[in-house]
Amino acid sequence: MTARSGTDLASRFERDGYLVLVDFFEHDLMDRIDRAIRQHFDDEPDFLHSNDFLDRSQTDVIPWFPQREGSGAFDPITDDGRLDELTTTLLGTDWTDQYCMVMFSKPGTNGQAWHQDCAPDDARRFNLNRLVYTSDITEANGGDLVVVPGSHRRGLIPTGDPCGALDDQLVIRPRRGTLVIVHGHMWHRVLPITATGRCSTNFRAAPVGTPDDITDVAVYRNMRYRFSTAEVVEERDVTAAERRHRGGQAAPRASRSRKPSRQP
DSSP states (O other), X not given: OOHHHHHHHHHXXXXXXXXXXXXXXXXXXXXXXXXXXXHHSOSSOOOOSOHHHHXXXXXXXXXXXXXXXXXXXXXXXXXXXXXXXXHHHHHOSOEEEEEEEEEEEOTTBOOXXXXXXXXXXXXXXXXXXXXXXXXXXXXXXXXXXXXXXXXGGSOSOXXXXXXOOXXXXXXXXXXXXXXXXXXXXXXXXXXXXXXXXEEEEEEEEEETTOOTTTTSEEEESSEEEETTTTEEEEEOOHHHHHHHHTTTOOOOOOOOOOOOOOOO
């Protein structure tokens, strides 16, 4: 990475809150990691979150933390000097690796509703999502990543339909080997998945001084949720927010699609 290209990437990230780098990783490496992921998840893996969270968040993701279990398949990503250099360009010389998390969604599920990975209460404290795609995201299978450019500078995501379209949203369809960087305050979601399981692997990092548990409380359009205690810590009043937005007139609550049935 040249100094000029690094400066350009940093400026784009500061403005937009995301970067898409196509073919950042070699396809052979992606194929090896993808095989490890598919071997870990069987045909019908169990959901790890509670049914209440799954229903309210409309986020059908099964996480796996392979490096915590001693898997070395993901180490070439962690050890990639180019990824370190890019992260330093975006966060400065003092930053920390957080963890490697595979996010797997079954076919026929909702993907992920709109959310922010951490609350935007302090602009200096956020996580950095470094998303690695080991297989193609295709139109036929769904699972596109959707972002609202610049929303990392706009505070809390507005209340409303957890999966409804937002103004200025941008659909991203990563291919195998793509690296996508997403600011933790960015408003983003994943579209429903249809035919086969969908996965991406998040090598999260954070600026120096960011609490280790910065992603423990995520912000959805209808709630704030704390993962460590599996509880809703704030109900977000959709009706009141919509009434204020419309100058005092009540608005109908947005409808929500039913989720497919799950294994107990």
